[in-house]
Amino acid sequence: MKKADVVIIGGSAAGPVAGISCRRRYPEKGVVLIRKEEQVLVPCGIPYIFGTVGTPEKNLIPDALLDKNGIELVKGEAVDIDREKKSVSLAGGDAVSYEKLILATGSLPVVLPIPGLDKENAFTVEKDVAYLRHVLDVINGARDIVVIGGGFIGVEFADECKKNRNCNVTIVEILPHCLQLALDEEFCAEAENVLTERGIKLLVNKRVEAVLGDNKVSGVRLSGGEELKADVVIVGVGATPNTELAKKAGFQIGPTRAIQVDRYMQTITDADVFACGDCAEKFSFFSGRVSRLMLASIACTEARIAGVNLFNKRYATPGAIGVFSTVIGERAFGCAGLTEVMAKREGFDVVIGESTAADRHPGSIPGAAATKVKLVFSRDDGLLLGGGVSGGTGVGELVNVISACIQSHMTAYDIVLFQMGTQPCLTASPIAYQLVNAAELAVKAMR
Amino acid sequence: MKKADVVIIGGSAAGPVAGISCRRRYPEKGVVLIRKEEQVLVPCGIPYIFGTVGTPEKNLIPDALLDKNGIELVKGEAVDIDREKKSVSLAGGDAVSYEKLILATGSLPVVLPIPGLDKENAFTVEKDVAYLRHVLDVINGARDIVVIGGGFIGVEFADECKKNRNCNVTIVEILPHCLQLALDEEFCAEAENVLTERGIKLLVNKRVEAVLGDNKVSGVRLSGGEELKADVVIVGVGATPNTELAKKAGFQIGPTRAIQVDRYMQTITDADVFACGDCAEKFSFFSGRVSRLMLASIACTEARIAGVNLFNKRYATPGAIGVFSTVIGERAFGCAGLTEVMAKREGFDVVIGESTAADRHPGSIPGAAATKVKLVFSRDDGLLLGGGVSGGTGVGELVNVISACIQSHMTAYDIVLFQMGTQPCLTASPIAYQLVNAAELAVKAMR
Numbered sequence: 001m002k003k004a005d006v007v008i009i010g011g012s013a014a015g016p017v018a019g020i021s022c023r024r025r026y027p028e029k030g031v032v033l034i035r036k037e038e039q040v041l042v043p044c045g046i047p048y049i050f051g052t053v054g055t056p057e058k059n060l061i062p063d064a065l066l067d068k069n070g071i072e073l074v075k076g077e078a079v080d081i082d083r084e085k086k087s088v089s090l091a092g093g094d095a096v097s098y099e100k101l102i103l104a105t106g107s108l109p110v111v112l113p114i115p116g117l118d119k120e121n122a123f124t125v126e127k128d129v130a131y132l133r134h135v136l137d138v139i140n141g142a143r144d145i146v147v148i149g150g151g152f153i154g155v156e157f158a159d160e161c162k163k164n165r166n167c168n169v170t171i172v173e174i175l176p177h178c179l180q181l182a183l184d185e186e187f188c189a190e191a192e193n194v195l196t197e198r199g200i201k202l203l204v205n206k207r208v209e210a211v212l213g214d215n216k217v218s219g220v221r222l223s224g225g226e227e228l229k230a231d232v233v234i235v236g237v238g239a240t241p242n243t244e245l246a247k248k249a250g251f252q253i254g255p256t257r258a259i260q261v262d263r264y265m266q267t268i269t270d271a272d273v274f275a276c277g278d279c280a281e282k283f284s285f286f287s288g289r290v291s292r293l294m295l296a297s298i299a300c301t302e303a304r305i306a307g308v309n310l311f312n313k314r315y316a317t318p319g320a321i322g323v324f325s326t327v328i329g330e331r332a333f334g335c336a337g338l339t340e341v342m343a344k345r346e347g348f349d350v351v352i353g354e355s356t357a358a359d360r361h362p363g364s365i366p367g368a369a370a371t372k373v374k375l376v377f378s379r380d381d382g383l384l385l386g387g388g389v390s391g392g393t394g395v396g397e398l399v400n401v402i403s404a405c406i407q408s409h410m411t412a413y414d415i416v417l418f419q420m421g422t423q424p425c426l427t428a429s430p431i432a433y434q435l436v437n438a439a440e441l442a443v444k445a446m447r
Numbered sequence: 448m449k450k451a452d453v454v455i456i457g458g459s460a461a462g463p464v465a466g467i468s469c470r471r472r473y474p475e476k477g478v479v480l481i482r483k484e485e486q487v488l489v490p491c492g493i494p495y496i497f498g499t500v501g502t503p504e505k506n507l508i509p510d511a512l513l514d515k516n517g518i519e520l521v522k523g524e525a526v527d528i529d530r531e532k533k534s535v536s537l538a539g540g541d542a543v544s545y546e547k548l549i550l551a552t553g554s555l556p557v558v559l560p561i562p563g564l565d566k567e568n569a570f571t572v573e574k575d576v577a578y579l580r581h582v583l584d585v586i587n588g589a590r591d592i593v594v595i596g597g598g599f600i601g602v603e604f605a606d607e608c609k610k611n612r613n614c615n616v617t618i619v620e621i622l623p624h625c626l627q628l629a630l631d632e633e634f635c636a637e638a639e640n641v642l643t644e645r646g647i648k649l650l651v652n653k654r655v656e657a658v659l660g661d662n663k664v665s666g667v668r669l670s671g672g673e674e675l676k677a678d679v680v681i682v683g684v685g686a687t688p689n690t691e692l693a694k695k696a697g698f699q700i701g702p703t704r705a706i707q708v709d710r711y712m713q714t715i716t717d718a719d720v721f722a723c724g725d726c727a728e729k730f731s732f733f734s735g736r737v738s739r740l741m742l743a744s745i746a747c748t749e750a751r752i753a754g755v756n757l758f759n760k761r762y763a764t765p766g767a768i769g770v771f772s773t774v775i776g777e778r779a780f781g782c783a784g785l786t787e788v789m790a791k792r793e794g795f796d797v798v799i800g801e802s803t804a805a806d807r808h809p810g811s812i813p814g815a816a817a818t819k820v821k822l823v824f825s826r827d828d829g830l831l832l833g834g835g836v837s838g839g840t841g842v843g844e845l846v847n848v849i850s851a852c853i854q855s856h857m858t859a860y861d862i863v864l865f866q867m868g869t870q871p872c873l874t875a876s877p878i879a880y881q882l883v884n885a886a887e888l889a890v891k892a893m894r
Contacts (some may be wrong), residue, residue: 017878024891040807045871052872058811118588215781283867297869300877304863304887315864323868332873362489363506396873397844402865408855416751419732419763419850420745421770424492425499426779426843430747431464431508440751445469 002074004032005089006310009245010104011035012127015278015301016061019071021307029311030097033066034075034088039129042298046125047153049132050139051160056132057180070211081249083270088348100272100310103246103259104303107294108279112148118210125153125271139234144168144197146220146230148208149237150178157236158200159328163241170201170228172208172220182324184339184374187388194328203228232351236338239294240325241279255290256282263316274310276302285319285406286338286385289344293322299441316381323403325396330369332395336402337386340376349379353412353442359392361422361429370423371395373434375402377442382411387438394427401435412446417440449543450520451479453757454535456525456692457551458482459490460743461724461750463508466518468754471644474794477757479543480513481535483524486576490743492573494600496579496669497586498607503579516558524814528696530717547719549758550706551750552694554725554741559595563658569680569838578772585679592616593677594666595655597625599773600683603637605647608681617648617675619655619667629771633785634835641775650675686741687728701728702737710751710763719795721757722747732766732853733785733832734793740769770850772836772843777816779842783849784833787823796826800859800889806839809871817843820881822849824889829858834882841874848882859893862886 006022006029008015019031025079043057053059066073076090087097109124115124123135139145145156150173160444162169171178178195185371192202207223211233219230241258243251251269254260258281260268265280267273278301284291296318305315325334343350362367371391377384387402389395405415416439422430453469453476455462466478492506500506513520523537528712534544548823556571563569585609586592594605598621609616616624624635625642639649654670658680666677688705690698696717701707704727707715712727724746731738745767753763765820772781790797800822818838824831834849836842852862863886869877 001698011877015605016828019651021887024887036859036868042871042876044869044876045809045812048809048812048871049585052813053809053811059809064879069854109880120460295868295877297721297867297877297880300880300883301864301866304883310864315860317864321866323866325868325870325873328868332870334868334870334873358470361494362492362500362506364496365501366499393840393873394844396870397848399868400874401844401851403868404851404855404857407861407866408851408857410851410855413762415765417748419741419748419768419780419854420768421772421783421843421846421850423493423772423774423779423843424489424495426772426781426840427847428490430742430744431460431512433744433747436747436751440468440471443776 001086002032002094005029005099006102007096007098007171008033009088010101010106011037011040012106013301014104014106016065016071017300017303018104018276018307018428019066019302020069022310023069023071025308026311031071031073032074034074034076034078034090034096038075038130041069041127041129043127043189046127046132047156047160050136050157051163055069056129056136062364075418078245083249085406086272091295095403101272103273103279104277105242105245105276105279108242109235110238110240112235112237114208114211117214117235119211119213119215119217120212120215122230124235142167142232144229145232146228147171147236148233150202150204151181153236155179155195155328156326158195159198162198162200168201170203172206172222173204174207176205178189178204179333183333184341186277187333187390190390191222191328191333194331198329213266215439219245227316237279243279246275246279253418256281256292262445264313265302265317266309274306276306283319285321288319291320293320294325297323321403321406324397325399330392330395332391334389334395334399336399337384337406338376339386342389343376343385345380347360348385350385351377351442351445353377353438353440353445355433355434355441357395357428357432359394359428361424361432364422367392369426371434373438374439375442377412379446382413382443382446384410384412384415412439412442416443448534449479449541451543451545452476453549454480454543454545455549455551457482457553457724458484458487459553461551461553461746463512463518464747464750465723466513467516468515468751469757470518471732472755472771473758478518479600481521481523481525481537481543484575485522488574488576490574493579494603494607495572497583497604498610499864499884500892502582503576505588522671525649525692528692529757530696531655531718532876533825534683536814547721548775549726549753550720550726551691552689552726555689556682558687559682561655561658563634563660564682566658566660566664567662568664569658569679571682584771589614589679591676592674592679592681595680595682596620596684597649597651598628598683599771601625601777602626602642602682603685603773605642606645609645609647615648617650618830620651620654621668623652625649625651626780629836630780630782631788634780634837637837638775641778645776684862686725693722693726703728703739711760712749712764713756721753723753731764732768735766738767740767742769742771744770766854768850770846772846777839779840781836781846782833782840783846784853785823786833786835792821795822795832798824798826798884798889798892800824800887800892802835802881802884802888804875804879804881806875807842808871808879812822812871814839818875818881820885822889824859826893829860829890831859831862859886859889863890
């Protein structure tokens with residue numbers, strides 16, 4: 001039997017990061033990473049295979065990342081964990097023993113109970129190169145594409161499918177708005193306008209009741225009876241923790257059906273086993289209650305915690321903040337922490353500060369985009385709870401500025417004094433810098 | 448005599464912001480802003496008049512900003528302050544009385560003692576529309592442009608002058624590197640490479656000893672005797688506080704020749720008078736010692752403090768961090784806080800963490816730029832002292848993420864757990880996110 005100090009199961013975002021962090025902290029420890037995939041996809045990049053990037057092969061996490069960090073790769077499917085013997089069995093009969101084990105088995109796409117989803121050309125978003133290569137071929141020949149689900153994945157898929165293709169793309173969303181679970185309504189409405197301008201059809205408040213067709217997809221039937229033509233159906237409605245292996249090995253599963261861990265990412269079942277990423281139970285930075293957030297970024301943070309804590313505890317997670325962004329066409333949207341709706345639902349008396357300005361100064365600089373920042377504060381103490389942003393590509397890091405403010409428990413008063421750097425071709429002006437103005441307006445509203 | 452609750456002298460960045468913050472905090476107070484300029488330029492946008500933006504008229508701070516915030520504009524030159532009578536005299540004989548006064552008189556370009564700088568077509572960077580219109584006309588007809596000074600202003604000027612023009616542009620810098628007072632050497636070298644690739648000639652370790660020509664500029668003579676042809680000379684070597692009015696009124700001037708203020712931006716001379724921006728004395732966030740930083744962003748933060756504190760103190764500045772960015776061609780550079788060189792000079796035992804990765808993921812996303820983050824930590828406690836960045840346009844907000852971490856006294860350990868949001872078209876991958884990897888490598892180096 002092969003022996004390793006540390007065994008990691010899972011090769012997507014969390015697995016390699018846990019390995020790297022472990023190797024940085026404990027260079028004397030040997031790390032073996034077991035994964036079943038021949039090649040690993042960049043998970044968030046999957047929608048971009050269908051437009052901007054063009055092929056699954058251009059959307060891979062290179063194995064060089066493992067080599068470079070001295071992590072040994074074992075390709076194979078882990079089928080069993082023997083916690084007594086501290087070993088992982090692989091399909092085919094091999095096994096690897098461990099001193100410490102990290103479960104980074106990720107998630108599986110949610111499968112909806114819609115009749116007909118087993119027909120040819122109805123797809124979920126599976127993290128598999130050959131599968132996605134096939135989906136791409138089918139989409140390249142498609143006339144009518146229906147995307148079920150208007151969350152980030154669904155919206156990004158729809159936008160990419162429309163790029164450089166002469167096809168009809170329709171999003172069917174069960175809620176009143178696209179992106180509604182991530183953004184406040186005004187941002188959803190703006191995103192919907194951009195989608196519509198780009199020729200994507202939106203059907204909200206609608207449920208797909210059946211996928212139609214003989215062997216192949218020919219259409220979908222919606223709640224209310226309306227039928228839509230479709231030669232491809234893509235389901236992008238989220239993911240569910242992949243915990244089959246963990247359950248089989250007796251690990252306690254939490255309320256979101258993920259592996260139960262503590263703040264150190266240590267499983268509560270076995271002190272020698274850690275879990276991180278989509279397969280691990282999470283809690284909210286704000287309330288401490290369980291959180292259903294599943295993001296590659298959260299997975300990587302948890303993986304860093306797990307990797308370092310293996311032999312000597314150092315890091316505890318404060319809980320997931322949830323920091324997102326996306327782009328539709330040229331317009332970016334993002335959010336860090338709680339939206340106004342979420343904060344109110346949590347019971348906060350909120351104060352909102354909003355500010356819109358060009359993300360270049362003067363606004364006559366080519367490429368300037370009106371950028372809106374909406375901050376959500378707790379009225380009592382002014383604590384920042386979250387922020388939503390729409391604008392140009394700077395939104396990606398602007399939500400990270402907001403995230404930094406949340407993580408360090410800044411109040412509106414602190415953010416008024418935020419020392420930003422500004423530059424004509426890179427940011428809003430120091431006069432109009434939206435984060436600071438939004439905070440100042442919130443302070444005014446708190447008085 | 449005109450009466451106002453609050454009088455502000457100065458119409459560039461700090462003046463209007465102080466007025467807006469005052470009006471937001473004290474809506475019952477009337478604010479009069481006195482400025483001598485007919486129109487006010489976006490100060491940081493001035494280099495862009497000569498290329499990207501194209502005219503001074505497209506680089507204005509609109510007066511609508513004042514109207515919209517209920518600030519009365521008085522155009523005229525403040526020539527005297529009577530602190531006994533609490534009034535400001537204007538050229539021409541009018542006067543305005545105040546309850547509280549804010550000095551936001553800004554700075555003047557440094558004039559070098561180089562013989563010949565009084566010749567026709569030798570210019571400093573004056574914040575005046577007609578003057579800059581004239582400079583633009585001259586540059587449009589120029590063949591050989593010499594820029595004295597390779598700091599941010601000089602570099603931006605040179606890069607803009609080269610855009611869409613068939614002319615020779617040379618930067619003469621007295622130090623061994625361009626941008627050396629703002630960035631560590633490796634970033635300076637990278638910036639110099641980009642400048643050179645763009646056809647800009649760099650002469651470092653060189654001093655201009657004389658500007659040559661009869662009435663008009665025809666060249667410059669360098670230390671060592673070398674002569675360069677030039678039909679335009681632009682001096683961009685920084686600014687000096689504009690304190691003539693304050694001195695005349697007896698305000699105490701500090702060691703950097705700026706108006707002496709306390710943490711509330713209140714002048715130490717007169718409790719009813721505040722000062723902010725380039726004309727006000729500053730101290731460092733890190734050491735508490737005087738700081739010569741002069742940035743529109745710092746001016747605006749100080750203005751917000753001054754405006755709110757006028758009648759009721761609320762905010763104290765923790766000192767200037769210094770957050771910069773710039774772009775040369777398509778490549779952006781930035782820094783927040785102390786560089787490695789500065790930190791060592793301050794006496795810190797520093798630990799460096801560096802990480803480079805594409806600012807998109809996968810790296811095959813069009814427009815992806817390799818982005819480097821270098822973080823500087825104090826070895827003892829891991830406190831973040833500063834960070835330098837080079838990359839694409841995301842650098843503008845990425846230095847603000849670093850600034851947020853500095854402001855909230857984060858350590859390398861905190862930043863390892865930084866909860867960033869990532870998105871294929873907007874940021875680096877969560878695996879490679881440079882800020883976090885740089886922090887993790889610094890932690891490794893601290894052990």
